[in-house]
Amino acid sequence: MVRFSCLASLVxxxxxALRAGYGIALGGLSLGALGAFAACSGAPVDAAGxxxxxxxxxxxxxxxxxxxxxxxxxxxxxxxxxxGRRADERFAMCSTFKWLAALFALREAPDRDAVVPYTMDDxxxxxxxxxxxxxxxxxxxxxxxxxxxxxxxxNPAANLLLRGLGGPEGFTARLRVAGDDAxxxxxxxxxxxxxxxxxxxxxxxxxxxxxxxxxxxFEAPSAATPEAETVRDWMIASPTGARRVRGxxxxxxxxxxxxxxxxxxxxxxxxxAYPPAASAPVIFAAYLDPxxxxxxxxxxxxxxxxxxxxxxxxxxxxxxxAL
Numbered sequence: 001m002v003r004f005s006c007l008a009s010l011v012x013x014x015x016x017a018l019r020a021g022y023g024i025a026l027g028g029l030s031l032g033a034l035g036a037f038a039a040c041s042g043a044p045v046d047a048a049g050x051x052x053x054x055x056x057x058x059x060x061x062x063x064x065x066x067x068x069x070x071x072x073x074x075x076x077x078x079x080x081x082x083x084g085r086r087a088d089e090r091f092a093m094c095s096t097f098k099w100l101a102a103l104f105a106l107r108e109a110p111d112r113d114a115v116v117p118y119t120m121d122d123x124x125x126x127x128x129x130x131x132x133x134x135x136x137x138x139x140x141x142x143x144x145x146x147x148x149x150x151x152x153x154x155n156p157a158a159n160l161l162l163r164g165l166g167g168p169e170g171f172t173a174r175l176r177v178a179g180d181d182a183x184x185x186x187x188x189x190x191x192x193x194x195x196x197x198x199x200x201x202x203x204x205x206x207x208x209x210x211x212x213x214x215x216x217x218f219e220a221p222s223a224a225t226p227e228a229e230t231v232r233d234w235m236i237a238s239p240t241g242a243r244r245v246r247g248x249x250x251x252x253x254x255x256x257x258x259x260x261x262x263x264x265x266x267x268x269x270x271x272x273a274y275p276p277a278a279s280a281p282v283i284f285a286a287y288l289d290p291x292x293x294x295x296x297x298x299x300x301x302x303x304x305x306x307x308x309x310x311x312x313x314x315x316x317x318x319x320x321x322a323l
Contacts, residue, residue, distance in 0.1 A: 052083035055312045059085040062301050068265060068290035072305060073206035076313045077218055078280040083312060087207040090182075091287035092195040094260030095153045096209065096270045097171070097185055097202075099231055101161040102146035103216060104174050106227040109164075112143040116160055123156050124190050130156040150234040150258060155189035162188060168202075178216065182208035195262040195289070209270050210285040217272070218281065232256055235271060243299040244269040245286055248306025252276040253314075265291045267298035273306075275314035282313045 055074075063070040063085065071091050073084035106112060118140075123131055129148035133140050140148070145161055148154035165171050168185040175183050185192065186201035194202075216222045217232055235256030241247075244267075246255045257271025267288045272281040286305050288298050 050311050052081070052312070055083045055308050056085055058308050059083075059305070062304055066288070066290045066293055066297060066301050068288070068293065070301070071206045071285075071287040071289075073210040073285050074309055074312070075210055075214060075283045076280075077214060077283060078278070081313070084206060088205050090200055090203040090205055091268070091289055092193065092199075092260075092262060092266045093183070093185070093202055093204050093209075094193050094195070094262050094266050094268055095155075095158070095189075096204070096258050096260035096268050096285075096287075097183075097192075098149040098153060098158050098161075099235060099258040099270075100175070100212065100216070101158055101165065101171060102150045102234070103227055103231045104165055104171065105142060105146055105161045106230060107225070109142050112146075113141045115139040116142050116145055116164075118156065118160055122160065124159065124188075126153070126155045126190070127157075128152045129154045130160075146231075147234055150231060151238045153238075153240055153259065159189050168192075175212070178212065180208050180212055183212070193260075193262040193266070195264050195266045204287075206285040206287055209287075210283050213270060213272060213283045213285070218283070232272075241269050241271065244302035245271065245284055245306040245309065246273075247299075248303030249273055249310050250314075253310070261295070265289050265293065265298075267295060267302065269302060273309065275310075278314070282309060284309060 059070055059072055069086055071086040071089055073082065073087040075082045120134065129152055130140065145157040148157040149161055162168060162171055165174065168187060171185045183204040184200065192202040217228050222228050235258055236254065238257060240259040241257035244259060246257055249255060253276065254274040255271060257269050260266065260268040268286065270285040272283050274281045286302055288301060290298050
């Protein structure tokens with residue numbers, strides 16, 4: 001396949017990193033540019049850029065600087081290549097479950113436009129859609145609630161979706177049918193965000209969540225359904241991940257994601273990203289649990305992960321085959 005020259009690779013990678021705001025510069029070069037330099041100096045790379053080992057070493061460096069645990073799993077759907085860190089360890093899902101709840105609810109609803117009744121008793125903290133609607137006596141349909149849960153992460157909307165699915169138990173049962181034996185939901189919003197050390201409740205693994213995105217949103221037969229298309233569109237429209245992995249990707253990438261955050265460190269995002277001209281996405285699940293770190297630092301780490309993803313699966317390719 002056609003490859004950029006070493007110098008062009010270095011320049012392109014540095015420009016992309018600077019555009020994304022990714023740049024602890026060392027000697028005038030960003031970390032991404034240093035990766036390009038390493039490739040030019042003889043470090044083994046494949047057609048897509050830096051090696052998985054190099055990408056994983058950079059994830060380990062992020063964890064060492066940030067503290068706590070960094071769990072990541074990234075899959076290039078076109079090639080099947082993947083890299084990650086702590087991909088099979090459990091992390092609190094927080095709101096990253098909501099895209100799944102919306103997909104299950106849309107698939108099973110006999111009438112997505114039917115009004116779903118609720119009262120003030122159903123409200124919990126963070127209700128940017130459901131509370132104003134209730135205050136204004138505006139009815140919300142199941143489709144409205146699903147959109148609110150995915151796009152703006154409305155917590156009462158997610159609970160109302162769960163109620164229609166048989167609660168956390170019903171949600172988890174659907175995951176088992178989908179072939180996921182790891183992810184589990186045990187509680188409702190907002191209790192599910194407790195994120196206690198060693199508590200398996202309301203957890204997933206980065207590998208399991210990435211596999212769900214791939215299977216339910218990008219593999220037949222589910223991917224071709226209108227419900228999957230709708231959820232993909234909502235994830236693309238969501239503004240909540242702008243400062244996480246999405247914010248570290250170069251201009252021109254098309255990204256959809258669902259975030260999740262706790263009050264004690266969990267800073268998560270799961271989603272997909274299409275490099276320019278690519279027909280298949282790169283799927284990512286990033287679960288950061290840096291106890292004691294500021295959320296701004298955790299989100300900066302997410303953007304570094306986005307830059308690593310781009311360097312591994314898109315930045316150094318000039319035709320579609322490696323994307």
